[in-house]
Amino acid sequence: MDKQRTHIISALVLHKPGVLQRVSGLFTRRGFNIENITVGTSEQENMARMTIIARGDEKVLEQITKQLNKLIEVIKVRDLDPENTVKRELCLIKVYTPTERVRSEVIQYANIFRGRIIDVSPESLTIELTGAPDKIEALLDLVRPFGIKEVARTGPTAISRGSKTI
């Protein structure tokens, strides 16, 4: 009952101003521990999909799902099974690369991770990387010794495997 775990909640919501505020306000007010939230348009017109990463036991998750469903602008809510879910995140990393040697080393790392170099300046390189959050962490760890100037992460978004939809 008290088993805490990270849940991936996928919610289809009306694409209207204020919906994100309703959802995030709900989490604050009910004391739910939200780790991440991403929002973007969905396959349906006027609908957005929110991917919410939250921690809690089964009881908390049940409340989160039910309370989300109560919001008038929320259409569907589903707790995605982590075993059957693909989770991806986009990360942009600006690395300090003052010398030729450092630059080529960083580019090599980026290539191994199938990242792309999307911007170069005399003293920095910007890598674009997509992947599961742990892959992103791994690259960040590798380039950290060179000096990370800036990181921008979208946070994970997710979709279930197979042809089933929510």
Next chain:
Amino acid sequence: MKGSEAIIKSLKDQGVDVVFGYPGGVLLPLYDVIYSSDLKHILVRHEQCAAHAADGYARASGKAGVCIGTSGPGATNLVTGIATAYMDSSPVVAIAGQVSTPLIGNDAFQEVDTIGMTMPITKHNFQAMHADEIPGMIKSAFYIAESGRPGPVVLDLPKDVQDEEFDFESAPSMELPGYKPTKRGHPLQIKRAAELILHAQKPVILAGGGVILSSSSEELLKLAEITGAPVTTTLMGKGAFPEDHPLSLGMLGMHGKQVANFTVDDCDCLIAVGCRFSDRTTGSIPLFAKNAKIIHIDVDPAEIGKNVDVNVPIVGDARIILQSLIRILSQHKTPAMEANAAWTRHVTKLKNAFIPRLSFDDIPLKPQQTIKEISEAITDDTIVTTDVGQNQMWMAHYFTSKIPRTFLSSGGLGTMGFGFPAAIGAKVAKPETDVVAVCGDGGFLMVCQDLATVKDYDIPVVICVLDNRYLGMVAQWQKLFYNNRISHTKLGEVPDFVKLAESFDIRGEKVEKPGELRETLKDALRSGEPALIDVVIDPDEILPMVPPGRGLTEIVGEYKVEREYSGEIPYKQSSKVEGD
């Protein structure tokens, strides 16, 4: 048509005949339409009272009540009333003015983020950015407020939108793809519930405000009678079941009846209908109905399992579910009532041992005697409203409520100052019914300016101010749990409530001796005019209670009972009040 005209037309299309409001700068277009409209507008003297009056109107009638306040401070003053309605699931539609759309976000004069501010205290809220959105929004607002689990809805209407011209469509459409309240309970769960009830030996029914909201009192009575299950209620459920019925136990909880608390503690099957298991009802959750299988019927799925783990959840309209349940139970060969006869006898015995004593000839008046005299002066269908605190709990505990929608009280939010304006709303909704507001002196003073409203519009409510010159409930806790350190809960000698009433040209009476209140109240109700009765009561009387976080049987303070019970009482009070 202008946006402002569309507001009034849409309200009337929803069957609204009266609104409670207070004008302001951004509402000038709307009030200009109200000026020549036949929609009745009642000018309150504080927006909070507009919201409470709309709430009282809704609770008394079952129809959504409407209140109006201007932008900024008008909207913030509405907030307490909206939150009160939200906590008690009352259908209120609150219309707030807003600064013109180009000014929104600029910290304009009297601008406040009403939408952001009311998000957590409304079922939903809308902001119109164009006049053509208004008809659909108002239709949706009433549908959302009144359907499923009712609740308040806020409409935020900028000034320029009120002035905008557009073509009014006669049948506005609602686009609410994410809103589908469940009505019918799951048949399998209803079957499981019936089986649990049939196998139970000690069933109890716990009725909440949802029974009243779904108009299922008749079904509840039937369920109790075919099963022989005694019925206790929450504060919000008061009136859902006739409290003079042999199976009635009265209110459960922190200030509940002993018999109710002991019976729930002992039961093996709890049938909870339309209640949310608030901490004031359950006491300590692990100790709550610890031997019982719990059936929970509620229209809001999020209430199931929120506070108390349940064995059989049934989501849907209580009335429809109870009808199905009764149908199954009635088909059974051995009527459940006979099977439970021993339990019913046991509970009756317990109930007889704990009949509260109401008659006291003390001066100042004992609260018990006060409630008794109020009960004697009014008819069963009289609507009583209460404030919050001791006055409320005395009423909840000692007053016998028999009819749904006649006991109106701020249960969830516990809003002092609710009683009087809610009575105004109730009287406007039910002009033929007597309405009595039972207030504390602290709470009444928070809203006393609205004596002007009842005078101006001739709304003949009678206010009984239970006057002990204390913020009694907090003082009671200070006495019981804070070493009698009465910190800022002693009120001074002012005001003179009789003179206060008279300054509004309202009849004021002061009563001090037993018998006076009964006669004065009868007379005031007969007069057909608003009146205030200042009832001087004993400041030292304490209502026994379950301390917060403790089990329902751990009552401190000693109840005064009608007569000493000669037989063996199966339960004893666990502890006496300390330091009293």
